[in-house]
Amino acid sequence: MANTETSLKEAASIEGAIGAALVDYTSGMALGTIGGGKELDLNVAAAGNTDVVRAKVRAMEMLGLGEEIEDILITLGRQYHLIRLLRTQGSNGLFMYLALDKERANLAMARHQLKKIASELQI
Amino acid sequence: MTAVATPVSPMLVRLAAEKATGALLRDHGTLYLVDGRVVHAESPAAPGVDVLLTTGGRLPREGWDEAVDRAGAHRAVGRFLVDSGRLHDGELEICHLGAVFDAAFFALSPTSGPTRFRYGVGHWFGTVRPVSAEAVERETVRRRELLDAVWPYASVDSAPVVPRPAAPGQTVGARQRALLAAADGERTPAELARLLGRPAFHTLLDVRRLAAAGLVETPQEPEPEPGPVPPPQPLLAAPQVADPDIALLRRLRDALEAHL
Numbered sequence: 001m002a003n004t005e006t007s008l009k010e011a012a013s014i015e016g017a018i019g020a021a022l023v024d025y026t027s028g029m030a031l032g033t034i035g036g037g038k039e040l041d042l043n044v045a046a047a048g049n050t051d052v053v054r055a056k057v058r059a060m061e062m063l064g065l066g067e068e069i070e071d072i073l074i075t076l077g078r079q080y081h082l083i084r085l086l087r088t089q090g091s092n093g094l095f096m097y098l099a100l101d102k103e104r105a106n107l108a109m110a111r112h113q114l115k116k117i118a119s120e121l122q123i
Numbered sequence: 124m125t126a127v128a129t130p131v132s133p134m135l136v137r138l139a140a141e142k143a144t145g146a147l148l149r150d151h152g153t154l155y156l157v158d159g160r161v162v163h164a165e166s167p168a169a170p171g172v173d174v175l176l177t178t179g180g181r182l183p184r185e186g187w188d189e190a191v192d193r194a195g196a197h198r199a200v201g202r203f204l205v206d207s208g209r210l211h212d213g214e215l216e217i218c219h220l221g222a223v224f225d226a227a228f229f230a231l232s233p234t235s236g237p238t239r240f241r242y243g244v245g246h247w248f249g250t251v252r253p254v255s256a257e258a259v260e261r262e263t264v265r266r267r268e269l270l271d272a273v274w275p276y277a278s279v280d281s282a283p284v285v286p287r288p289a290a291p292g293q294t295v296g297a298r299q300r301a302l303l304a305a306a307d308g309e310r311t312p313a314e315l316a317r318l319l320g321r322p323a324f325h326t327l328l329d330v331r332r333l334a335a336a337g338l339v340e341t342p343q344e345p346e347p348e349p350g351p352v353p354p355p356q357p358l359l360a361a362p363q364v365a366d367p368d369i370a371l372l373r374r375l376r377d378a379l380e381a382h383l
Contacts, residue, residue: 002212002213003212003213003216003252004213004216004217004220004252005252007213022217024221026298026322026325026328026329027224027266027269027322027324027325027328028265028269029224029262029265029266031216031217031220031221043261047265047269054296057296058296061294061296061297062294094217121213122213
């Protein structure tokens with residue numbers, strides 16, 4: 001069982017990572033961030049992507065598929081944004097957010113690694 | 124991100140700068156600092172870590188009580204919960220951080236009351252993951268703005284939550300459904316948060332979202348106070364001065380100013 005800091009460090013060490021955040025999607029708060037720098041304000045990204053996750057969770061509930069979201073991929077011209085939902089016992093939904101440089105990242109590998117990091121963090 | 128333009132609490136900014144250790148007491152809660160960083164927060168408006176952990180069934184109440192009994196005296200309750208295998212490291216951090224930001228939001232709410240700082244006072248929960256005072260201030264401001272962006276009527280925050288019938292085809296998510304089911308027309312958002320074992324801010328946000336969707340009543344804002352009521356005439360009226368001596372008052376003022 002990892003703590004939030006080691007999980008974020010592992011996420012940041014994924015090939016091509018620009019930054020990562022652990023986000024509470026009920027409130028939109030980033031519980032922790034790493035990287036990002038000038039090109040990507042992770043606190044803003046955390047709050048903004050909360051709406052993406054909430055909308056998708058709601059859409060899934062309305063569809064009634066009985067399925068849960070594992071991850072969401074957003075593809076930009078030069079970046080991938082990967083959102084991985086955590087299964088937690090508490091009622092507050094959490095997700096890991098990872099921004100990747102498209103040139104340097106291996107998407108399939110990054111997805112796999114993020115899945116592993118998230119599963120070690122979740123309960 | 125830049126520093127908060129108008130600090131939520133100038134005293135907190137100053138204490139952070141001087142790397143103070145102790146407890147910052149405000150009207151609606153207390154912030155605990157170690158070396159200028161926030162390590163814990165409590166507010167009567169927000170459920171504590173114990174409620175968040177035990178209500179959802181993550182931790183049996185006895186498990187919590189035992190941790191407080193055995194580790195409270197040396198301020199290491201959080202550590203004990205992990206070392207005794209009751210909680211995972213990340214789980215404790217996430218839950219504790221959530222509780223700290225939740226309580227801090229209420230503790231830092233605008234108040235006219237006094238703010239005091241007691242140097243050296245610590246909290247029995249112990250340090251889990253300190254956060255900068257700046258991060259706490261920034262998050263508190265963000266939360267205020269978020270509430271008002273969702274539904275700018277603060278009257279729903281403290282009033283009993285009264286559900287309204289949904290429009291045909293209108294649906295809500297599982298979280299909000301549970302909240303509506305617990306709203307009996309008397310419980311306030313703070314009471315619902317405690318009952319459901321959720322952070323109080325999250326509950327406020329859900330209530331504002333539900334109010335914006337028309338699924339919860341928005342009580343009328345209290346009428347603005349009518350202009351100041353003229354004081355009742357005293358029974359023994361002060362002697363009426365028909366012609367105050369303006370010239371004398373001016374000379375008096377000038378004389379006083381000359382002494383400044």
